[in-house]
Amino acid sequence: MNAHIENDLPLAVLDTCRLTGRTPDRLHADYLRVNALLAQVEAQVRESLLPVPAGGPLLHVLSVWSIDRARDAAWASVLALWELRRVPPARxxxxxxxxxxxxxxxRALLTPLSPN
Structure with missing residues (x-):
C-alpha cells in the first residue's frame, strides 16, 4: 500500500489532471472524500488482519505508517510535481x-522482524 499511495497515486492524479485538463485543486475535494472513506475502514481492517498483542514488534512497525499520513505525503508530491511540470528535467x-x-x-516496512 505504501508504494501505491505515496508513489503511484501522485502520478495517477497528475495523469488525471493532464487527461482532463483540470488542476490539482479541482480534484482535491474528491481526494479528501476518499480519505474519509479510508479512515472509516482502516481501523477495522487492521484489527481483523493483525491480531497482535499490544506492544508486539510487528504492531510497532505498522504503527509508524498510516494511510492518512501517506495520502498527505502523496498530495504534497502532487503539488510539487504539478509546479515542476514546466521544468521537465527537474520534474x-x-x-x-x-x-x-x-x-x-x-523495504523498511517489509524487513523481517527478529524473534524476541
Whole structure:
C-alpha cells in the first residue's frame, strides 16, 4: 500500500489532471472524500488482519505508517510535481527521488522482524 499511495497515486492524479485538463485543486475535494472513506475502514481492517498483542514488534512497525499520513505525503508530491511540470528535467529528477524514497520506506516496512 505504501508504494501505491505515496508513489503511484501522485502520478495517477497528475495523469488525471493532464487527461482532463483540470488542476490539482479541482480534484482535491474528491481526494479528501476518499480519505474519509479510508479512515472509516482502516481501523477495522487492521484489527481483523493483525491480531497482535499490544506492544508486539510487528504492531510497532505498522504503527509508524498510516494511510492518512501517506495520502498527505502523496498530495504534497502532487503539488510539487504539478509546479515542476514546466521544468521537465527537474520534474523527472523529483519523480525519481520520490520513487527511491518510497522504495526505501517500503523495504523498511517489509524487513523481517527478529524473534524476541
Amino acid at each position: 523527472a529528477m523529483v519523480a525519481d527521488a520520490l520513487s527511491g524514497s518510497v522504495g526505501m520506506v517500503s
